Amino acid sequence: MDPSLVDAMMPSLTAAVTAYGANVLVRAEDAAAVETVRLGQRLLARLRRNEVVQPRIDVAVQDLASALDDEDFLGALRAQIKKALTEDADLASDLKNLLAGSHVTVQATGTRSVAVTHNNGVISTGDNATIQR
Numbered sequence: 001m002d003p004s005l006v007d008a009m010m011p012s013l014t015a016a017v018t019a020y021g022a023n024v025l026v027r028a029e030d031a032a033a034v035e036t037v038r039l040g041q042r043l044l045a046r047l048r049r050n051e052v053v054q055p056r057i058d059v060a061v062q063d064l065a066s067a068l069d070d071e072d073f074l075g076a077l078r079a080q081i082k083k084a085l086t087e088d089a090d091l092a093s094d095l096k097n098l099l100a101g102s103h104v105t106v107q108a109t110g111t112r113s114v115a116v117t118h119n120n121g122v123i124s125t126g127d128n129a130t131i132q133r
Contacts, residue, residue, distance in 0.1 A: 001086040006078060008099050009043055013081075014064070014074065016040025021065035039098070046094055053084040053091070 015036045016024045024044060044061065048054040060077040067073050085092045 001082060001092065002096075003082070005085060005092060005096055005099070006082050009081060009095060010074075010078060012036050012040035013043055013077065014040070016044060017061055017064050017077075018068055022062040024061065024065070042098055043095060046091070046098060047081065047084060050084065050088055050091055053080075053088070056080045057084070 017040070019037045024041060044057065047057050057077075057080055060073070060080045064070070064073040064077050085095070
């Protein structure tokens with residue numbers, strides 16, 4: 001089992017759970033959702049196709065959705081994903097392919113950092129900024 005696969009999946013999965021809560025398990029792809037959330041939905045859908053894995057993932061997602069700031073629930077979801085990947089090599093391969101097909105890499109660190117995949121407007125992080133058109 002490749003631990004980097006789990007690391008690569010977690011941002012998208014947590015974005016999907018954060019955006020939709022437990023409804024992410026049944027919610028259809030929303031056209032207004034950002035690509036990261038849609039990728040998280042696809043990853044969850046693939047995880048849930050395995051009938052042995054599905055109940056464990058569902059419980060972990062529902063727990064995380066009920067307490068998004070609880071690191072223990074995030075860790076529990078991560079642990080269930082690691083367990084699933086260890087048990088099912090085909091699942092791991094499918095998830096790697098899903099991640100490889102996505103080109104979402106957004107990272108912002110530090111005070112007033114901004115990270116976007118697409119922007120049609122103004123982004124200002126400074127004090128007393130004046131935007132003129």
